[in-house]
Amino acid sequence: MAPLLEMHGIERSYGSVRANDGIDLTVAAGSILGLLGENGSGKSTLMKVLFGMIPPDAGSIIFKGRELSGHNPAAAMEAGLAMIHQHFMLVDAMSVAENVMLGWPAAGRILARSRIATQVREASARFGLDLNPDSSVGDLSLGRRQRVEILRAVLRNADLLILDEPTSNLAPAEVSGLLSVLRRLRAEGRGVVFITHKMQEVLDVCDEVVVLRAGRVAGCVPVKGASRAALATMMVGHVAGATSTAEIHPAGAARLQVRGLHARGIGGIDFELRAGEILGVAGVDGNGQLELAEVLAGLRRADAGSVALNGRDITHANAATRISAGLALVPADRARTSLVRSMSVSENLMLRDSGRAPYSRRGILRPAACDAKALALMSSFDIRATGARSPVARLSGGNQQKVVVARELDRAPAVLVAHQATWGLDPGATRFVLDRMIELRNRGGAVLYISSELEEVLAISDRVAVLSGGRFAGVLEKGEFDLSRIGLWMAGQGGAA
Amino acid sequence: MRGPSAERSSGAYALIGRALVALLLSMLCAAVLIAFSGGNPLSAFAAIASGAAGSPHQIAVSLNRTAPYLLAGVGVALCFRAGVINIGAEGQIAFGGLGAAAAAIALPVANPLFAIALALLAGAAAGAAWAALATAIHLFRNVHEVLATLLLNFVALLLVQQMLAGPIGQFGAGFLQSPLLPAAAWLPQLAEGFEAHLGIFIAAAAAVVLSFLLWRTRFGFALRVTGRSRHAATYAGFSLPRLTWGVMLIAGALAGLAGGVEVLGVHRRLIEGFSLGFGFKAVTVALLGALEPLAVVPAALFIGMLETGGQSMQRQIGIPSALVAVIEGLTMLFVLAATARRYTA
Numbered sequence: 001m002a003p004l005l006e007m008h009g010i011e012r013s014y015g016s017v018r019a020n021d022g023i024d025l026t027v028a029a030g031s032i033l034g035l036l037g038e039n040g041s042g043k044s045t046l047m048k049v050l051f052g053m054i055p056p057d058a059g060s061i062i063f064k065g066r067e068l069s070g071h072n073p074a075a076a077m078e079a080g081l082a083m084i085h086q087h088f089m090l091v092d093a094m095s096v097a098e099n100v101m102l103g104w105p106a107a108g109r110i111l112a113r114s115r116i117a118t119q120v121r122e123a124s125a126r127f128g129l130d131l132n133p134d135s136s137v138g139d140l141s142l143g144r145r146q147r148v149e150i151l152r153a154v155l156r157n158a159d160l161l162i163l164d165e166p167t168s169n170l171a172p173a174e175v176s177g178l179l180s181v182l183r184r185l186r187a188e189g190r191g192v193v194f195i196t197h198k199m200q201e202v203l204d205v206c207d208e209v210v211v212l213r214a215g216r217v218a219g220c221v222p223v224k225g226a227s228r229a230a231l232a233t234m235m236v237g238h239v240a241g242a243t244s245t246a247e248i249h250p251a252g253a254a255r256l257q258v259r260g261l262h263a264r265g266i267g268g269i270d271f272e273l274r275a276g277e278i279l280g281v282a283g284v285d286g287n288g289q290l291e292l293a294e295v296l297a298g299l300r301r302a303d304a305g306s307v308a309l310n311g312r313d314i315t316h317a318n319a320a321t322r323i324s325a326g327l328a329l330v331p332a333d334r335a336r337t338s339l340v341r342s343m344s345v346s347e348n349l350m351l352r353d354s355g356r357a358p359y360s361r362r363g364i365l366r367p368a369a370c371d372a373k374a375l376a377l378m379s380s381f382d383i384r385a386t387g388a389r390s391p392v393a394r395l396s397g398g399n400q401q402k403v404v405v406a407r408e409l410d411r412a413p414a415v416l417v418a419h420q421a422t423w424g425l426d427p428g429a430t431r432f433v434l435d436r437m438i439e440l441r442n443r444g445g446a447v448l449y450i451s452s453e454l455e456e457v458l459a460i461s462d463r464v465a466v467l468s469g470g471r472f473a474g475v476l477e478k479g480e481f482d483l484s485r486i487g488l489w490m491a492g493q494g495g496a497a
Numbered sequence: 498m499r500g501p502s503a504e505r506s507s508g509a510y511a512l513i514g515r516a517l518v519a520l521l522l523s524m525l526c527a528a529v530l531i532a533f534s535g536g537n538p539l540s541a542f543a544a545i546a547s548g549a550a551g552s553p554h555q556i557a558v559s560l561n562r563t564a565p566y567l568l569a570g571v572g573v574a575l576c577f578r579a580g581v582i583n584i585g586a587e588g589q590i591a592f593g594g595l596g597a598a599a600a601a602i603a604l605p606v607a608n609p610l611f612a613i614a615l616a617l618l619a620g621a622a623a624g625a626a627w628a629a630l631a632t633a634i635h636l637f638r639n640v641h642e643v644l645a646t647l648l649l650n651f652v653a654l655l656l657v658q659q660m661l662a663g664p665i666g667q668f669g670a671g672f673l674q675s676p677l678l679p680a681a682a683w684l685p686q687l688a689e690g691f692e693a694h695l696g697i698f699i700a701a702a703a704a705v706v707l708s709f710l711l712w713r714t715r716f717g718f719a720l721r722v723t724g725r726s727r728h729a730a731t732y733a734g735f736s737l738p739r740l741t742w743g744v745m746l747i748a749g750a751l752a753g754l755a756g757g758v759e760v761l762g763v764h765r766r767l768i769e770g771f772s773l774g775f776g777f778k779a780v781t782v783a784l785l786g787a788l789e790p791l792a793v794v795p796a797a798l799f800i801g802m803l804e805t806g807g808q809s810m811q812r813q814i815g816i817p818s819a820l821v822a823v824i825e826g827l828t829m830l831f832v833l834a835a836t837a838r839r840y841t842a
């Protein structure tokens with residue numbers, strides 16, 4: 001029997017980045033395919049191509065024996081594809097039945113409420129979804145909302161359901177419920193693509209698994225007989241360029257001491273960051289990275305534990321105090337937090353330093369000095385802009401990030417916390433940012449480098465910790481970096497180092 | 498007075514250009530309305546113009562009208578820049594008038610300089626106090642600032658009325674008003690026979706000071722960052738509550754000053770409803786001036802002259818001065834439509 005879906009040689013680039021570089025993928029009817037990979041490995045791009053949200057540069061898609069090309073999401077749904085996004089596409093104020101009818105031509109122009117309600121009840125019973133057509137979606141738990149999405153797909157006779165990280169927002173009990181729904185879909189002869197980075201779920205429910213890495217298929221194996229370690233290695237790969245800082249740096253005095261830190265999203269983190277070292281924090285995004293960066297920078301409250309900077313307790317200090325104490329932060333969110341887009345390069349360079357020389361004196365700004373300082377920083381950090389007064393929004397992503405990095409490093413901080421500092425940057429700008437981190441380290445600064453780009457973390461760190469579920473799953477010293485252990489920790493397996 | 502700002506050099510001035518286009522469009526609409534109701538648009542506009550600036554007397558009336566709008570308007574502009582939507586100028590102005598009148602009556606000083614300074618300071622303090630009440634409710638009880646400031650307007654107006662009916666009212670006047678204030682506290686006229694009072698200079702000075710505050714001080718920088726992105730402001734280490742207190746107290750003091758200037762300069766006594774609608778006009782001129790303190794000057798002047806001219810148009814050619822309210826409303830709509838991105842971005 002011909003497979004339900006065949007994708008051949010899919011290629012798709014964003015600028016100079018090859019997000020999909022010749023991917024082949026096959027899904028048989030009545031099977032569940034796991035799609036495994038780190039952030040940025042090309043999973044979502046591939047699924048967007050399949051669903052017609054973006055056109056591929058090359059390659060073909062054959063679904064149910066017919067070629068799909070030049071399609072849009074509406075045509076994809078018409079053909080029998082359904083995509084369930086991480087963020088649900090539901091209207092909270094409407095009932096389950098109304099959400100099912102939404103944008104569904106078969107619901108008719110004059111809404112047949114009772115007929116749809118009956119269908120919802122039947123399908124709900126058949127799949128064990130336990131949904132009442134009249135309950136309001138806003139009152140439902142996240143797990144139930146997801147079932148509404150599944151129900152919607154099933155009633156539209158979708159033959160292939162794509163679930164994008166469906167378990168990331170679910171409680172454990174809801175996860176096992178979802179997995180049994182997936183099994184029922186398989187038993188009916190439908191196909192499922194299950195996108196995840198959690199290995200246990202793949203092993204539990206999938207028939208076959210495709211591992212993507214850097215836009216290519218790193219492996220395609222039946223789940224039966226696959227080992228966790230082999231999958232982890234496939235996912236993480238071997239690391240190129242990790243030798244750039246091969247010599248081990250003797251670390252100096254403790255700069256940042258974190259003890260038993262608890263906050264929303266963080267459950268007990270301990271570490272010590274020493275002068276002249278880069279501590280890399282690897283892990284899949286959403287495991288407490290944002291929270292850790294924000295708690296350290298004073299943007300989020302710590303519930304318990306302590307943070308000391310150069311021996312001084314700053315657990316409850318505000319952001320301004322931390323800045324003057326020598327704590328710098330490169331946040332992940334350039335759009336809203338680290339830059340004010342409509343303001344000038346000059347103003348963004350003084351964003352966190354407006355109270356000190358040369359930017360102001362006794363509360364009065366010194367525009368000429370601000371601009372001179374901005375021009376100096378623009379030349380030393382190679383920030384390409386038409387002038388110090390041009391709005392930062394007109395700069396490319398790489399130049400925007402250089403503005404942030406220039407501002408945070410110009411203060412000569414004792415500790416720099418960098419979160420996804422190279423996100424969205426091209427290779428040249430990435431290299432630039434990484435080199436600045438290494439430079440700071442070599443001058444005796446301490447860097448906490450939080451990133452989901454494992455290769456970068458391994459390339460520049462003196463020690464690597466893996467953040468998983470809001471805790472450090474383990475820490476490795478340079479020289480004992482072990483990809484399969486890191487991969488297992490990232491996947492939420494294994495205990496402390 | 499140029500700061501290291503991209504917004505100022507390009508953004509604000511482009512917006513002012515758009516405001517002028519919006520103004521022309523609203524005049525055009527008003528002309529159509531006048532023509533429909535059987536009037537001659539050109540003679541109506543001519544009547545407005547001559548009524549607003551046709552004689553020294555008319556100019557003086559226009560300037561006196563402008564002063565409180567400008568004072569309160571630059572304060573509102575400062576709040577809006579910081580993302581604090583202060584709709585409370587109406588009540589703060591009324592309270593400022595009450596404070597100025599009460600001080601002039603209770604503490605009669607013979608020296609005009611001291612008498613005026615004392616009364617105006619009391620007005621500013623009263624306006625700031627009323628703004629402080631709204632700010633406290635907003636920050637400590639987490640009530641949205643629009644609600645806190647708007648609803649306190651009604652309370653302020655009733656309190657002023659209550660005071661006029663009691664302690665500072667003129668007994669047997671047949672109208673809710675205070676006795677005439679001591680002459681030492683009257684704002685001096687700018688020249689013999691020219692009734693414009695000192696208020697317009699005080700207001701213009703306030704606009705210059707606020708422009709400096711906004712573009713050339715660290716406080717102004719912090720509030721502009723806050724208005725653009727609260728995340729960025731927190732990240733930059735600025736304290737949002739402190740900023741809110743700062744802009745609200747400044748705006749309250751300026752609105753209070755507006756009330757004081759109106760009482761000491763025009764009526765020379767506190768009259769019930771002396772400032773009815775002024776606070777909302779302040780919002781109009783702030784937006785019309787694209788929240789740029791120096792541009793609020795022509796905006797306030799425009800509204801002040803339009804209203805003065807409108808009244809004389811009604812007297813001269815019988816077109817109701819309510820038409821002026823229509824022009825104001827239309828200008829507002831066009832300006833908001835032309836500059837909408839600024840307020841939603």
